[in-house]
C-alpha cells in the first residue's frame with residue numbers, strides 16, 4: 001500500500017478537508033506508485049493563510065541573524081540527507097541522480113547564502129541635506145508570501161523562493177507542482193526539524209487551477225512568486241496587477257548556443273549535449289537552438305548526431321543512464337506534436353523524433369534525444385518552447401546573424417557563445433538579449449549566489465538568487481531622525497539659490 005501524505009497547515013500534518021487525493025507516480029516506471037497526496041481546495045488554503053498570519057506575527061519579530069541560523073541548520077540537514085533526497089527526487093521526477101544531487105546542492109548553496117544574509121540584509125545610511133538630521137533605509141518583512149513551483153527542479157526552485165522569503169521575515173505558503181509533491185514534503189520536514197516555528201511555513205498540495213488560483217487570488221497574500229509557463233504567468237500577472245500584489249515571474253525560454261568557426265569544437269560539443277539533453281530538455285535554461293557558423297556546420301552536426309544517438313535512455317536511478325524520461329505523458333504528447341510541426345515546416349529530422357523501442361523503456365514516458373537541422377528563423381520549431389529533448393539547428397554566415405537569431409524570439413533567459421575571440425565575447429554579453437550569457441559554457445549552470453532570470457517574456461523584471469532576491473521579499477522602509485530641535489523644511493531651508 002502506497003503511503004498517504006498530508007498537507008502541513010496550522011502547525012500540523014493534516015488531511016485535505018475534502019478527503020481527495022491524487023497519485024504520484026514514477027515517470028520511469030508508472031506502476032511504481034510513490035504515494036497519494038492531497039488534492040486540496042480553497043478551504044485548505046484559507047486555513048493555511050490564517051495560520052501563516054499567526055506565524056508571520058512571531059517570525060517577523062525574530063532577529064534576522066536568528067532566522068539565518070535556522071537556515072544554516074536547514075543547509076546542514078540537506079547536506080546530511082543529500083543522497084536520500086536525490087534518490088526520492090529522481091524517483092518522482094525522472095532526471096538522473098547526478099542531476100538530482102546537483103538540485104539538492106543548489107538548495108544547500110541557497111541555504112548557506114541565506115544564513116549569512118541574516119547578518120547583512122543591508123540598508124543604506126546616507127547624508128541628509130539638512131544639518132543634524134539622520135537619513136537611512138532598511139528592510140522590513142512583508143507578510144504571507146505565496147510560492148508556486150514547477151516540477152523540473154523539485155528542490156532547488158522551492159528553496160530559491162522559500163529561503164530568502166523566510167530570511168526576510170515572511171511566512172510562506174508553498175504550493176509545489178503536483179508532479180513532485182514528495183520532494184516538497186521532504187523540504188518542509190527539514191525546515192521544521194531545523195527549528196522553524198510551526199506556523200511560519202504551510203505546505204498545501206493540489207492543482208494549480210484550485211490551490212494555486214486560490215493562493216494568487218487571496219487578498220491576504222500580498223506577494224506571489226511563480227515559476228512555470230509564460231501562459232500561466234500571464235494569468236497570474238493579470239490577477240496580481242488588479243490586486244496590486246508584488247509578483248515575481250520566471251517563465252519560458254528558447255535558449256541558443258552559438259558556435260563560431262574559431263571555437264573549441266570538442267568543448268562546444270560537450271556543452272550542447274549537456275545543455276540540450278540534460279534534464280531531458282526540461283529546463284527553462286535548456287539549449288533548444290544551436291546556431292552553427294557555416295565553416296564548422298556539417299562536421300559539428302555529424303559529430304553531434306552520433307553522440308546524441310549514443311546517449312543511453314533509462315531510469316535515472318540506474319548507473320550509466322544519460323537521459324531519463326519526460327515528466328508525464330501529456331508532456332511527451334506535446335513533444336511529439338512538435339516533431340510533426342517541425343516536419344511540416346520542412347526541417348530535417350537528423351536523429352530521434354520517436355519513443356524508444358523495446359520492452360525495457362515501455363513503462364515510462366521516454367523520448368529519444370532529437371535533432372532537427374535546416375531550421376530557419378521564424379519557424380514554430382525555432383520560436384516556441386517545447387520543454388523536451390528537441391534541438392533545432394540553424395546555419396549562419398556571421399556572428400551578427402547569429403546574434404540576430406538569438407534575439408528574435410519572445411523569450412530571453414540564457415544564451416551561450418563558443419568562440420576564442422575575446423572582443424566578440426564581450427560584445428555578446430552586451431548585445432544578446434538575455435538575463436544570462438555564457439561564454440564557452442552551455443546555456444545551463446546558473447549558480448545560486450548570482451541573480452537568475454530573464455528578459456522579455458521570460459520574466460517581469462525580478463531576479464531570483466544572489467542578493468537581488470532579498471529586495472523582492474522585503475519592503476524598503478526609510479527613517480529620518482531630526483535631532484536639531486527645530487523645524488527644518490526639506491527643499492526649502494537648505495535652498496542655496498540657483499547658480500548664475
Ligand code: UN1
Pocket residue numbers: 106152153282283284285286443444445446447
Ligand atoms: C530552470 O531551468 O528552471 O542554470 C532553472 C540552471 C539551473 C537552474 C535552472 N541551475 O540550469
